Amino acid sequence: MPQDVRLDLPSGGQQTAVDSSVPTQPDARLRSAREGVALARFLESHLGARTEEFRAGEEAARRRLDALGSGAAGTTLHMEGALRTASRAFLEPDDEGRARLKRLDAALSVIEAAFPQVRTDIELCRLTCAMLEGAWRTRALTPPEDAEPAADCACTLCRALPEPPARTLADYGWRQSAGQPLTVKTWPYHRELDSVLTGGWSLARQINDHELDLGLRYLFEDDILLFHEYKRVIDTIDTGQLTRLIEDRLAENFSTNSARALVCGLYAAHKRSVDEYWLQQHAAGEVVLPQTNPLGRSTYSALQMMDCLFWHVSPDTELWQEEHLTSLLLCRVVDDMSDVRADALTGEISNFWLSAMPAHTKALHAASAVSLIKFGCLPEAHTAMWNSWLMTSTVVWMGLTGRHALWFDGITQGLPPAEECALCDLQPGAHTGILTHGATLTFAERPTAASLSPRTAELSARCRAEHPGTWALFDSELHAFEALHGPWYGDTDSMWEILRRTYVAAVEASAAGASTDRAREIQQDSGAVGAEQFHTLHDPRTGRENTALLAYLFGCAHPHFLWNATGYRPSELEGDWLDG
Numbered sequence: 370m371p372q373d374v375r376l377d378l379p380s381g382g383q384q385t386a387v388d389s390s391v392p393t394q395p396d397a398r399l400r401s402a403r404e405g406v407a408l409a410r411f412l413e414s415h416l417g418a419r420t421e422e423f424r425a426g427e428e429a430a431r432r433r434l435d436a437l438g439s440g441a442a443g444t445t446l447h448m449e450g451a452l453r454t455a456s457r458a459f460l461e462p463d464d465e466g467r468a469r470l471k472r473l474d475a476a477l478s479v480i481e482a483a484f485p486q487v488r489t490d491i492e493l494c495r496l497t498c499a500m501l502e503g504a505w506r507t508r509a510l511t512p513p514e515d516a517e518p519a520a521d522c523a524c525t526l527c528r529a530l531p532e533p534p535a536r537t538l539a540d541y542g543w544r545q546s547a548g549q550p551l552t553v554k555t556w557p558y559h560r561e562l563d564s565v566l567t568g569g570w571s572l573a574r575q576i577n578d579h580e581l582d583l584g585l586r587y588l589f590e591d592d593i594l595l596f597h598e599y600k601r602v603i604d605t606i607d608t609g610q611l612t613r614l615i616e617d618r619l620a621e622n623f624s625t626n627s628a629r630a631l632v633c634g635l636y637a638a639h640k641r642s643v644d645e646y647w648l649q650q651h652a653a654g655e656v657v658l659p660q661t662n663p664l665g666r667s668t669y670s671a672l673q674m675m676d677c678l679f680w681h682v683s684p685d686t687e688l689w690q691e692e693h694l695t696s697l698l699l700c701r702v703v704d705d706m707s708d709v710r711a712d713a714l715t716g717e718i719s720n721f722w723l724s725a726m727p728a729h730t731k732a733l734h735a736a737s738a739v740s741l742i743k744f745g746c747l748p749e750a751h752t753a754m755w756n757s758w759l760m761t762s763t764v765v766w767m768g769l770t771g772r773h774a775l776w777f778d779g780i781t782q783g784l785p786p787a788e789e790c791a792l793c794d795l796q797p798g799a800h801t802g803i804l805t806h807g808a809t810l811t812f813a814e815r816p817t818a819a820s821l822s823p824r825t826a827e828l829s830a831r832c833r834a835e836h837p838g839t840w841a842l843f844d845s846e847l848h849a850f851e852a853l854h855g856p857w858y859g860d861t862d863s864m865w866e867i868l869r870r871t872y873v874a875a876v877e878a879s880a881a882g883a884s885t886d887r888a889r890e891i892q893q894d895s896g897a898v899g900a901e902q903f904h905t906l907h908d909p910r911t912g913r914e915n916t917a918l919l920a921y922l923f924g925c926a927h928p929h930f931l932w933n934a935t936g937y938r939p940s941e942l943e944g945d946w947l948d949g
Contacts, residue, residue, distance in 0.1 A: 405456030459503030771896020779930030859914035
C-alpha cells in the first residue's frame, strides 16, 4: 500500500582524493576471513531448495532425452559447492576504505528504516562491500598466490582448454568507455535508449514476463544500477534528477523492487568508488596491482551474487531459490569468460579468470555454464519461474552486440575435429547445487534428432545452397539442437540472416586459419546484424524459439567459440578504468 516516505540518502557519490601516503607494504596482519565466511554463511542460510516444479521439469527432460537414445553416462566430474569452500583472509580496509564503508552504512540505514522488507538485501550489501574493500587492499599490498597451471591436470576438460591468443590494449579500442555506445534498437517503433545494455536487459525482461506480466518490462528508470554502473550510457541523463524521481515514486507507491534497486545502486556506486580509488593508486605509482586477485571460489561467488542479484528482478518468492542464484552466477561466469582479457587490461577485481583458483576449477565452471546453456534449450527447463530464460537470453545478447569477445576470441587455428569432442558430449544440466552441495558434470554421447522439422530443415537447406563447405557441420548441430529442444517454430528469415553473419561466418573463418582481422570483422558485423534483427527476439510468436536456437549455436555448438574464450594470457595492467 502507499506509504508517506521521503528518503534523504547521504551522499555517496563524491570522489576521494588519492592518498599518496598509502604504504606499499601492508601495515596490518592478515586477519581472519570473517567477512568472506559471514557472507558465505549468510547466503547459504537464505537459499531455498529446488522447487518441486523445477525438479519435475528436470526429470521429464531426462526421460525424453533417454528415449532418443542418449548414450550411457561415460565420464563424470564433480565440483564442490562454492559456499562451502574456504574463504581467504584479507587485510583490514585502510582509512579511505573505512570512510567509504561508513558512508555506505549511513545510506543503507536510511533505506532500512523506511523499508524493512529489504533488510536481507541491505545486509548482503554491507557484507559484500566490506569484503570488497579488504580484497582490493590485499591485492595491492600482498604478493599474489600462484594459480595452478592447466598442465597439472589431465582431465577431460583441462585437456580441451584452448591456447589463449595474444592480445594487447589496442585490440580493445572498441570497448573503451570514451567510445559511443553501440546501437541496438530493441523496440523498432518505440523510442528507447540506443544502448546495448538496455537492449539486453529489455530482452531478459520481455521474455520472462511474457506470461506472468509482473509489470517489470518497461521499468528501466526504476533500476538505478544501470545508470550508476555504466557511465557511457548516460552522457545526457541527469542521475541526480533520476534518483529524486525514484525517491518520489517510492513515497507515492511503495515497491519492494524499487527499494531493492536503491540498495543495488548504492552497492554499484560503492564498488565503482573503490575500483577507482585503487586503480588511481596504481596509475600514480603508489601501488602495483598484479595481474591476479585474491578472490577464491567462495568469495568470487559471493561477490558475484551481489554484483548481479538484482539486475534481473524476480518475485520475492523466487529471489533466494538456488536454481535462480545458480543461473545468475553462471551467467556472470559466461560474461567473465568472454570479457577476460579486456578486464585484465582494465583492472577488474571480480573477474573470474583472474582469481586465485586452479585452472581445473575454472574449467569446471566454464563447462557448467555451457551445460546450463544446453539445459536452457530444453522446453522442460522453462517453468513459470521468472529467470528460467536468463542464461539463453544472456548468451544471445552477448553474441549480437559486438561488445563481447564471443566471436573476437573465438577464431581458432584451424577447425578442431568434432569426433570425440568432450564439450559436444557434455550433457545438459541445471547444476543447482553449484553454491551448496556441489554439482556433477556428465559426459555421454549426445542425442540427435532423426529428422529436422520443416523450419529447421529450411535453415539447413539455405546453408547447403549458400555455404556448402559449412553445411555438414551446421546440419549436424541443428539435429543436435532439435534433440534438446524438439521441433523449432522460429523465424527462418531473420535467423538465417543472423546465423550466416555470425556462426557460419565464424566457422568458415576458423576453417581457413587464424586471422585476427577476420575475427574482428565478424565481431563488428555481429553488432551490426544485432542492431538490424534484435527486435525479432521480442516477437511473442517466435521470440523464444529464436532465442533458444541462437543460444545453442552461440554457446554450445561445435567448434565451441564460447569455450575458446576461456584462455587467458597476462599482460600489462593499463586502460580505461570505467570499463573495469
